[in-house]
Amino acid sequence: MKIDVLTLFPEMFSMLSDYGVIGKAIDKQVLDFSVHNIRDYSLDKHKSVDDTVYGGAAGMLMKPQPIVSAINDVKTKSSKVIYLSPQGSILTQEKAIYLAKEEHLVLLCGHYEGIDSRVTNNYIDEEISIGDYVLTGGELPAMVLIDTVVRWVKGVLGNEESAPSDSHCDGLLQYDEFTKPRNFEGYEVPEVLLNG
Numbered sequence: 001m002k003i004d005v006l007t008l009f010p011e012m013f014s015m016l017s018d019y020g021v022i023g024k025a026i027d028k029q030v031l032d033f034s035v036h037n038i039r040d041y042s043l044d045k046h047k048s049v050d051d052t053v054y055g056g057a058a059g060m061l062m063k064p065q066p067i068v069s070a071i072n073d074v075k076t077k078s079s080k081v082i083y084l085s086p087q088g089s090i091l092t093q094e095k096a097i098y099l100a101k102e103e104h105l106v107l108l109c110g111h112y113e114g115i116d117s118r119v120t121n122n123y124i125d126e127e128i129s130i131g132d133y134v135l136t137g138g139e140l141p142a143m144v145l146i147d148t149v150v151r152w153v154k155g156v157l158g159n160e161e162s163a164p165s166d167s168h169c170d171g172l173l174q175y176d177e178f179t180k181p182r183n184f185e186g187y188e189v190p191e192v193l194l195n196g
Contacts, residue, residue: 001102001153002032004074005142006067007109008049010035012139021157022150030155033146034074038062041069050112059113067119071106078103081125084138084145085110088127091145095128099145100152107145109138 005013013035016022025031039047043065050060071081080102089095099105108115108124120127130141150156178189 001030001100001150002104003034003107003146003150004104005033005035005107005109005146006038006070006074007035007137007139007142008038008111009109009137009139010037013143016143016146022146025150025153025156028155030153031150036070036074038066038070041066041073043069053113057113061113062110062115062119064116064119067108067115068123071108071123074106076104079106080104081106081108081123082145083108083110083115083120083124083127084129084141085114085120085127086129086132086134088129090132091128091130091141091148093148096145096148097152099149105149107138107142109142111137 007013017026017033017035022031022033026033039049042049042063049062049066051063053059053061075081080099082105084107108119128141128145130144135141176190178193182189182194
């Protein structure tokens with residue numbers, strides 16, 4: 001799987017690419033992961049990416065040109081372009097499994113009051129939200145989506161049976177689990193788990 005992230009804050013994604021399961025997937029070349037700074041695509045001499053909103057609404061809006069240039073730079077015929085947005089459909093385990101089958105995800109992280117609607121209406125395949133609340137940007141939702149989806153890519157987890165046994169698979173939550181010691185501060189492992 002290939003994932004390209006378009007963001008104003010690329011340094012935020014180093015915690016994903018340098019550590020843990022995702023870092024290992026990149027090292028094993030199971031995941032091709034790149035982060036692109038949207039400012040690099042601005043044609044403005046000041047590399048500005050936002051402007052005032054028509055109609056006098058409060059706040060600033062990300063301009064279409066840098067975003068569309070960034071999308072066009074990384075997009076291929078096999079790409080699915082996703083905008084992380086509070087208006088999108090909610091990210092679920094089922095959606096993560098579906099997205100893990102995609103060849104290439106392009107994730108767009110908005111900021112300020114969002115992005116120019118000409119981008120969402122004409123260059124985005126899907127909008128996805130991680131919940132019914134508003135954040136200051138799309139970076140954290142993109143990280144949540146990446147972490148959720150990549151677990152389902154073959155070869156990422158050491159034990160291929162791990163992801164299908166997680167909470168929310170088959171509509172159920174995960175059961176209680178225990179490890180050693182058998183007795184921790186007076187709290188015992190249930191007897192039923194000790195009998196094989």
